[in-house]
Amino acid sequence: MGIKVYGLTKTTNVARVLISLEEVGADYEVVPVDFATGEHKSQSHLTRNPFGQVPAFQDDNDVMLFESRAISRYILRKYKSDLLREDDIKEAALVDVWVDVEYGQYNAPASAICYNVIVKPMHGEEVDQQVVDTNLEKLKKVLEVYEARLSQYKYLAGDFISFADLSHVPCTYYLMLTQYKSVFDSYPHVKAWWEAIMARPSIKKVFDIMSA
Numbered sequence: 675m676g677i678k679v680y681g682l683t684k685t686t687n688v689a690r691v692l693i694s695l696e697e698v699g700a701d702y703e704v705v706p707v708d709f710a711t712g713e714h715k716s717q718s719h720l721t722r723n724p725f726g727q728v729p730a731f732q733d734d735n736d737v738m739l740f741e742s743r744a745i746s747r748y749i750l751r752k753y754k755s756d757l758l759r760e761d762d763i764k765e766a767a768l769v770d771v772w773v774d775v776e777y778g779q780y781n782a783p784a785s786a787i788c789y790n791v792i793v794k795p796m797h798g799e800e801v802d803q804q805v806v807d808t809n810l811e812k813l814k815k816v817l818e819v820y821e822a823r824l825s826q827y828k829y830l831a832g833d834f835i836s837f838a839d840l841s842h843v844p845c846t847y848y849l850m851l852t853q854y855k856s857v858f859d860s861y862p863h864v865k866a867w868w869e870a871i872m873a874r875p876s877i878k879k880v881f882d883i884m885s886a
Contacts, residue, residue, distance in 0.1 A: 675732070675734050675735055676701060676702070676703065676733075676734065677695070677700060677701065677702040677703070677731070677732070677733050677734075678702065678703050678704075678705050678731070678732040679691055679692065679695070679702055679703070679704050679705065679729050679730075679731055680704075680705045680707050680719065680722055680723075680728060680729060680730040680731070680732070681704070681705075681706075681707050681728030681729035681730065682706060682707060682709070682728060683704055683883050683884055683886070684884055685728055685729075685844075686785070686844035686845050686847075686848065687727075687728060687729055687742035687844070688704075688728055688729045688742070689843070689844035689847070689880055689883075689884055690742040690743065690746055690840075690841060690843070690844050691729050691731060691742050691745045691746055691749070692704070692880045692883060693746075693840050693843060693844075693876055693877065693880050694745070694746035694749040694750055694755075694757075694837070694840070695749055696875075696876035696879050696880055697750070697755060697757060697840070697874075697876045698749060698750065698752075698753035698755050699753075700749065700753060707719060707728055707730075714726050714727065714728065722738060722740065723740040724740075725740070727740070729742055729745065731745040731748075733748075733752075743773060743777065743841060746837060746841070747837070750837060756834075757769075757835070757836050757837045757840065758836065758837055759831065759834065759836055765831060765832060765834070765836075768831040768832060768838075769831045769836045769837060769838045770838075771831070771838075772830040772831050772836075772838035772839075773837060773838045773841055775830075775838075776838065776841045776842050777841075779816050779819075780813070780816050780820075780842060780845075781845055782809075782812075783809035783810070783812035783813040783816065784809075784813055784845045784846065784849050785845055786805060786806070786809040787806055787809050787810060787813065787849060787852065787854055788845065788848040788849055788852065790802055790803075790805055790806050791806065791852045791853075791854070792848060792851065792852065806854075810854060810857065813857065814857065814860075817857065817858075817860075817861045817864055818861075820861065820863075820864050820867075821861040821862075821863050821864050824863035824864055824866070824867050825863045828867070828870070829867065829870075830867075835870075835871070835874075839867070839871055840871065840876075840877075842871075843871060843877055843880075844884075846868065847881060847884065
């Protein structure tokens with residue numbers, strides 16, 4: 675049966691999983707889930723993800739997972755990728771710290787901006803500029819911390835790229851499609867970090883999939 679990823683390739687959480695799969699060179703199949711027809715709430719999908727969300731992940735017949743960061747860690751562990759730095763307990767802990775920062779500090783304001791600027795207009799809804807402005811200020815505060823960190827190290831967990839860096843990619847990809855991409859210009863180390871990440875073949879491959 676192999677690896678199957680259930681979801682939509684344009685969604686950030688599915689993209690996070692695809693990046694991990696591309697990093698390790700695994701073969702996989704993306705199985706689309708039709709949100710328009712409510713397939714994500716169907717009983718068949720709820721057996722894969724009980725919250726009716728994407729992605730869901732299947733590896734042969736014996737592994738079924740949901741939550742994109744957990745799925746990504748599983749993939750990286752299975753294929754013994756160095757992106758989790760698990761041979762060094764200190765480095766592994768720093769990777770965990772910055773994955774948690776991405777989830778708890780960075781993703782929320784960045785996602786709120788992208789949702790308002792990209793998703794709402796697609797559905798004929800007005801942009802809530804107050805929400806955008808509030809979250810832009812929150813994002814700037816996060817980027818100030820990142821700038822300080824990246825002035826000392828090339829990547830977030832240290833002078834090595836890790837899953838902590840790559841986990842930022844999907845949401846940042848969409849942020850860079852908005853007029854608010856210029857926010858990175860005020861943080862030169864953050865901008866250099868992002869450019870280094872974008873140069874990776876796995877990222878280029880997933881960007882092509884997301885934009886198709």
